[in-house]
Amino acid sequence: MHVILIGPQGSGKGTQSERIRSQLNLTSIATGELFRSAIKDGTELGKQIQLIYDRGELIPDHLTVALVEERIANLAREQERGSPLVGALYDGFPRTYGQADALDRLLADRGEAVTSVIAIDVPRETLMRRLAGRRVCAVCGRVYNVDFDPPTIDAVCDTCRGPVLQRADDTQEAVGKRLDLYELETAPLVERYAEEGILTRVDGDRVIDSVTDAIVAAIQERIPVVATRGR
Numbered sequence: 001m002h003v004i005l006i007g008p009q010g011s012g013k014g015t016q017s018e019r020i021r022s023q024l025n026l027t028s029i030a031t032g033e034l035f036r037s038a039i040k041d042g043t044e045l046g047k048q049i050q051l052i053y054d055r056g057e058l059i060p061d062h063l064t065v066a067l068v069e070e071r072i073a074n075l076a077r078e079q080e081r082g083s084p085l086v087g088a089l090y091d092g093f094p095r096t097y098g099q100a101d102a103l104d105r106l107l108a109d110r111g112e113a114v115t116s117v118i119a120i121d122v123p124r125e126t127l128m129r130r131l132a133g134r135r136v137c138a139v140c141g142r143v144y145n146v147d148f149d150p151p152t153i154d155a156v157c158d159t160c161r162g163p164v165l166q167r168a169d170d171t172q173e174a175v176g177k178r179l180d181l182y183e184l185e186t187a188p189l190v191e192r193y194a195e196e197g198i199l200t201r202v203d204g205d206r207v208i209d210s211v212t213d214a215i216v217a218a219i220q221e222r223i224p225v226v227a228t229r230g231r
C-alpha cells in the first residue's frame with residue numbers, strides 16, 4: 001500500500017511518520033530527508049541541488065521523481081526477497097501537481113495506486129507558536145520549545161550544554177512565509193485527493209498519541225486487512 005502524509009511545517013508530520021511507519025510496517029519515502037543525506041554525502045545529486053535546497057526552494061520535479069522512483073523500485077525488490085514491508089509512507093512528497101501525476105504513473109506501471117492520503121490539520125496560530133518557539137541545540141541537535149518544553153537553563157542544552165538557538169527559518173516572518181508557500185503549493189493537492197475519495201483529514205492539534213491513533217485508524221479503514229506490528 002502507498003500512504004501519503006500531508007501537513008504543513010510544524011504539524012508534527014515527521015513525528016507521526018516515524019510512529020506510523022513502524023506500527024504499520026511501511027518504508028519511509030521522505031524526500032527532504034533523502035535530499036539532506038545526498039547533500040551530506042556529497043553525491044552528484046547533492047551537489048546539483050545544494051543551492052536550491054539552501055534557498056528553501058523546491059527541487060525540480062524530474063530530480064525529485066527520479067529519487068522516489070528509485071525508492072519504489074528498491075521496495076519492490078525487497079518485497080520480492082521476502083521483506084515484511086507492506087508498502088510505503090510518503091512524507092514531503094508529492095508537493096506539486098506534476099509530482100502527484102508522476103507518482104500515479106509510477107504506481108500504475110506496477111499495477112498499484114495511492115491507497116490513502118492523510119492531511120494533518122493544525123490551526124495556523126498553533127503552527128506559528130510551535131515553529132516560532134522552536135529552538136535547536138547547535139551542538140547535538142536536540143529540539144526544544146520555549147513555550148512547551150524549554151531547556152532548564154535558558155538557551156543552554158540540558159544534554160550537552162551547547163547553545164540553544166533559533167533556526168534562521170523559524171523566525172516569525174520566515175515561518176509565516178513558509179506557511180503561505182505550503183497553502184499555495186500543497187492545498188490544491190489536498191483538494192485533488194479529496195475529489196479522488198482517498199483523503200482523510202485528521203485533527204493534529206491534540207496530544208501526539210491521539211493523532212497517531214487517528215491516523216492509523218484512517219489508514220486501516222481504507223485497507224481492512226493491514227499487517228500491524230506490536231506498538
Ligand code: AMP
Nearest residue numbers: 031032053056057058059064092093095
Ligand atoms: P522538508 O524536510 O520536507 O521540509 O524538505 C526540505 C527541503 O527539501 C525543501 O525546502 C525542498 O528544497 C526540498 N524538498 C523536499 N521534498 C521536496 C519535493 N517533494 N519537491 C521538491 N523539493 C523538495
